[in-house]
Amino acid sequence: MRSSVLVRLVLTTSVVATSAVQASTMYLDNGNGNVCNPVLSSMDKVTRVFNGVYNASTSTSAEVFCAVNTTMQGSSFIANVFSRNPSVSMTCTLYQKNDKTGATIWSSTKSIAGVANSGVKKFSWDTYGHDSKNMVVDCMIPPMSASGESSRIIWFGREGVVP
Amino acid sequence: MRTLILTVVMLGAVLSAKAYGQSGGRTGTGNICSPTSPTDYDKLDRLQYGVHNTSSTTDVQVACPLNLQASGTVFKALVYNRNAAVPFACYYYELDSNGLVLYSASTSVNGALNSGYQVMTWSNPPTSNNMVITCTIPKTASGQWSHLTWLGWGS
Numbered sequence: 198m199r200s201s202v203l204v205r206l207v208l209t210t211s212v213v214a215t216s217a218v219q220a221s222t223m224y225l226d227n228g229n230g231n232v233c234n235p236v237l238s239s240m241d242k243v244t245r246v247f248n249g250v251y252n253a254s255t256s257t258s259a260e261v262f263c264a265v266n267t268t269m270q271g272s273s274f275i276a277n278v279f280s281r282n283p284s285v286s287m288t289c290t291l292y293q294k295n296d297k298t299g300a301t302i303w304s305s306t307k308s309i310a311g312v313a314n315s316g317v318k319k320f321s322w323d324t325y326g327h328d329s330k331n332m333v334v335d336c337m338i339p340p341m342s343a344s345g346e347s348s349r350i351i352w353f354g355r356e357g358v359v360p
Numbered sequence: 361m362r363t364l365i366l367t368v369v370m371l372g373a374v375l376s377a378k379a380y381g382q383s384g385g386r387t388g389t390g391n392i393c394s395p396t397s398p399t400d401y402d403k404l405d406r407l408q409y410g411v412h413n414t415s416s417t418t419d420v421q422v423a424c425p426l427n428l429q430a431s432g433t434v435f436k437a438l439v440y441n442r443n444a445a446v447p448f449a450c451y452y453y454e455l456d457s458n459g460l461v462l463y464s465a466s467t468s469v470n471g472a473l474n475s476g477y478q479v480m481t482w483s484n485p486p487t488s489n490n491m492v493i494t495c496t497i498p499k500t501a502s503g504q505w506s507h508l509t510w511l512g513w514g515s
Contacts, residue, residue, distance in 0.1 A: 229455070229492045231425035234394065245396040245423040247451070247492050248459035253398065277457055317458040351459040352490045 230350035233263035285339035390508035432513030441471030446498035
């Protein structure tokens with residue numbers, strides 16, 4: 198009888214503790230766009246607000262690198278952006294790097310054409326088989342449009358992970 | 361019986377340790393913060409105390425992405441404000457992944473020369489995966505720096 202009670206106690210303890218661990222992993226992979234940092238030549242252009250980074254230049258694209266938090270697995274990787282300069286597309290490359298040498302194992306470049314007054318657009322990479330401990334996103338943020346609209350990196354992270 | 365009791369104790373210890381390890385506040389140095397304006401890079405400097413404003417004439421706003429594992433019920437920012445004339449003010453934002461604000465709140469602390477650290481708190485359990493704080497770091501006062509030292513979750 199006592200053994201039975203103890204077995205149930207073990208199982209209950211396991212379930213409760215496991216639930217606590219799972220609940221605490223909900224936000225592993227957040228990535229506000231402010232994680233992104235400009236390359237040296239773009240430091241005079243990249244500006245930050247609470248919902249991400251944008252390029253304040255009216256003439257030149259700005260390049261930023263965004264460190265990817267690699268602690269969560271997922272089937273796809275997402276970057277939510279505003280791409281609002283009709284003359285210049287926003288281009289981002291997701292790199293999978295060797296975690297010892299930094300050599301590129303895999304990369305994929307995507308572009309989103311700019312549309313004035315447009316809402317949030319999504320870059321999406323299929324990362325199945327490309328998870329590693331060293332991943333980074335490299336984006337070219339278009340200059341502000343002639344009408345003064347900024348393009349912006351809002352958020353990036355994994356998709357397809359159940360909390 | 362003894363084996364089962366031992367199993368219960370060990371399992372509890374192991375799982376508690378694992379849970380604690382994933383919820384230990386997810387601390388982050390203030391060095392994660394960057395200036396919001398590209399003209400302010402030359403005003404910020406960094407130490408083990410986080411970022412500080414070296415300007416004697418200009419307050420500097422920074423943005424700090426909370427690329428941290430959110431776990432806890434209270435978000436905390438530890439700061440030093442050495443300028444009695446300028447509050448050290450911060451806004452905490454929770455956003456959705458499209459950048460829409462789900463929650464925001466501001467807090468500020470007043471300063472004094474030679475003062476020690478102060479802790480700002482926001483009691484708002486996280487519900488999103490996109491969080492950021494923006495802070496205005498006061499300019500120097502009598503040559504003393506104000507620092508944004510640490511960010512993290514607690515309870």
